[in-house]
Amino acid sequence: AAALQRLREVFDIEELPPDVLPRKKPPQFMVDLFNKVADANGITRAPGLLHGDVVRSFEDRGAPGGGGAEPGGESPRRPAGSGVAPKEGSSPVHADHYHFYFDISAMEKGEQMLKAEFRVFKLKRTHLSRRSEVQHFCKVEVYELLESENKPQKKHLIASRLLSLYTEGWEVFNVTQTVSKWVGNSSSNHGFWITTTHVSNSRMEHHLVTFAKKQGTLQESRNALLVLFTNSNKRRSHSFVPSATTGVMKSSSASMSRRPRAAAAPAARSPLTACHRRELYVDFHAIGWSGWIIYPSGYNAFYCRGSCLFPLGESLNATNHATVQSIVHTLKLSQDVSTPCCVPDELKSLNLLYFDDKQNVVLKNYKDMVATRCGCH
Secondary structure (H helix, E strand, O other), X not given: OHHHHHHHHHOOOOOOOOOOOOOOOOOHHHHHHHHHHEOOOOEEXXXXXXXXXXXXXXXXXXXXXXXXXXXXXXXXXOOOOEEEOOOOOOOOEEEEEEEEOOOOOOOOOOOEEEEEEEEEEEEXXXXXXXXXXXXXXXXXXEEEEOOOOOOOOOEEEEEEEEEEOOOOXXXXXXXXXXXXXXXXXXXXXXXXXXXXXXXXXXXXXXXXXXXXOOOOOXXXXXXXXXXXXXXXXXXXXXXXXXXXXXXXXXXXXXHHHOOOOOOOOOOOOOOOOEOEEEOEEEEHHHHOOOOOEEEOOEEEOOEEEOEOOOOOOHHHOOOHHHHHHHHHHHOOOOOOOOOOOEEEEEEEEEEEEEEOOOOOEEEEEEEEEEEEEEEEO
């Protein structure tokens, strides 16, 4: 129990999330982001691919304290009909409204927000009226609600753009300044309010522009997302050394012991006993974490084992200090000086994609988790 508690501290998991896999599916955006920054084992592909060390995604939860989607998978909305009374001989302007709310209370204290993106999927129209009746483009405006959705007139414009009525796809809005305010004062979070306006020759043309809203598994991959890129600003402990005897790590020593042994050689000169890297697989299923960790299912942390006896060859990646120490030990110039230690001298970071305790999907980067090279130090 103490070992697992220590492991939780290494992975910065305060409360173990509930098991939601495979029942709950992660947003495809987060899966694609994981695959971009990490290989199948979670090892970082290259430095600098991730903005910050934590990416948090929040799905639209409807209105604060309730709300939710209307039947049909579209956002709750209040059609405004003709937003502007038409002049004689002119076309009326129609406006539709959509409300999106994200509970960002899972943000940790001290976490520094770098960037926030509001991602919403614009759906293709299910039926098209004659193009001569409707303008090809519509105007989309994103507002921050300053009070509850019952008072949508109190809002602040964040972004505005023109969109084609006849295409579909993701629209991404930079909402960093707004969400930074919400992080500092959660009571100011009343969600986003999207207004779409267009010109039509028909007074009956409403909802020409619709946005995907969660409805079971059908639209789950298109549900609106708020994505936060942050720095955890936590000094994670590096004192945890995985042990092959904990029962949750699988090293190569067990499998090697079953292989036929070669003829014995002098221990001090055998290449098998020189400092080298060995496998150490961390299995999240064996730990009991597979119900909430999406990727990877486990990873090879590796560990270093072997002797650092004089002379230290180039393959042992020895430091000058270790070389001098091995010489002093060999010449027995001091009884208290031991041989240098075989330790990792190059490490890579690990990326974890998981559901947190509020079922939000998080991508987190952990530094110095995988030994890629061993040396005598």
